[in-house]
Amino acid sequence: MPVNIVISGSIDMKGVIFDIQRFSTHDGYGIRTTVFMKGCNNACLWCHNPEGLDKKPQLRIYPVKCIGCGRCETVCGNGLDPGKCNSCGKCAAVCPSGAREMCGYELSSTELFDVIRSDLDFYKNSGGGVTFSGGEPLLQADFIAETSKLCRDAGISVGIQTAGNVEWTEIEKILPYTDFVMCDFKLYDDEKHKKYTGVSNKMIVENIKKLGNVDGIKLIIRTPVIAGVNEDDAENICKIVSGLKNLDYYEILRYHKFGLSKLENLNMKFGREFDEPSLECLREFKKTAGKYIKKVKCDPLEEGE
Template sequence: MSSGIVLRIERSSIHDGDGLRTVIFLKGCPLSCAWCSTPEGQALEITEIETKVYGYEMTADELLDEVVKDEIFFYHSGGGITFSGGEPLLQADFVADVMQRARSLGIDTAMESSMSLPYSEIDKILPHLDVLFADLKHIDPERHKFYTGIDNKLILDNISRVAQVNLPIKLIVRIPLVPGINDDEKTIRGMGKFLRTLKKLERVEILPYHKLGISTYDKMGLEYKLRETKIPSSEHIENAKDILRGYISSI
């Protein structure tokens, strides 16, 4: 039986898929984005900071028992479960196991991913997945590496491969819009050119930069590099969407 390291479970989310979602945040991420709002989720192992413990182990059975408690809400809202992180692909066997069993109970499955692991890990999950939220953080490989720790080649390749699979998966690309980092016209046009190559693309969502999580950096004694970065205005967000509409219609 598989088991995984869970950071936390949040119920009744309306932002991570259709209907009401139970979101399972897993531990571990190969990236270290400058704007990350869950730095406590980046280490795969269970960590302790001051008196607070981040992460706990669960078997697939235990996690399934937890999520089926919300089955009635899924049924009435058209919702389901969403794996997020951290990076769910780091625990792909566990995610695939839980998703397969959830699906057999008629529960919708979704995953939010940075797409930063080898395609073989994605491939384990795809047969059990209804909706994939794939992050597109930057189109320039050097700047991607500067702000997240790795370049974007594997990520772009992975998104392109998923966009071609012959499975009924909805592909939604999410762009975290961070002023001064990926909101300039050249970068957004570069993203638009990439997005229009994706045949399976359902839509694009812009996730405006926010400052949630700064207190966790302080608690962990980590430097938060974007303290001076402003939250994008609605005009700013609309401007990015307008540029993207020149390449794709579903935004």
């Protein structure tokens, strides 16, 4: 399927980011810089990056780092009451120990490009590049497209990690500058999808099918397996995934509970704890997937964890 090149907005747009991880090896091919964009339009109850949900910068507190200097109290107009906190950032600005910090900041596309290209040699030697993740990076598709164009012009490979719940017109903006897309397919049943992620999967499945026909990009479909939620979905999901022309591989991810501690630091009341799937459950999932798809990855099994 041919893709039209569409970039709107001005040159050197601003994007909202909550983290940049260098030397990532689990976000596509080779050694990569992973850029985590802030803001998401899904609400997966198991989210392991809850700091990516809200697009606005927010206060994050690490009580264990506090040295009791009292500076935060002198600047907060809300008495440090978590219920009244508006994430103004004044306390973080004066905190000397990093116990209070702001999560999320703006960067322009050229500023971000400068960070990304500092590891050019590593990308070249490993077949790596940059991966935009989140949050949902495609909620900032114009910014991603502009930054990706700079990267591609410099010979840097670009990958996108998305939950796929955006209009196709947003996806089209980034495709001309993208080497691969990693898209989640979390649950087959739409009612269950709504219950656990807050949104329907109809647009997601349509987008996955369209992505499967785009010329010149590799497609990776990923399912995070959560015990008691989607461990029986392998057959239905993989029947659809097996028909995707561009599929490079299908990846099974193991749910873990890391996101829960972040919720406390961010003072967020969201999500809940699920059971992690056993290795046996992952093996079964992979075995079923393998009936339909040639290349199936599941790192916990390959690493023998």
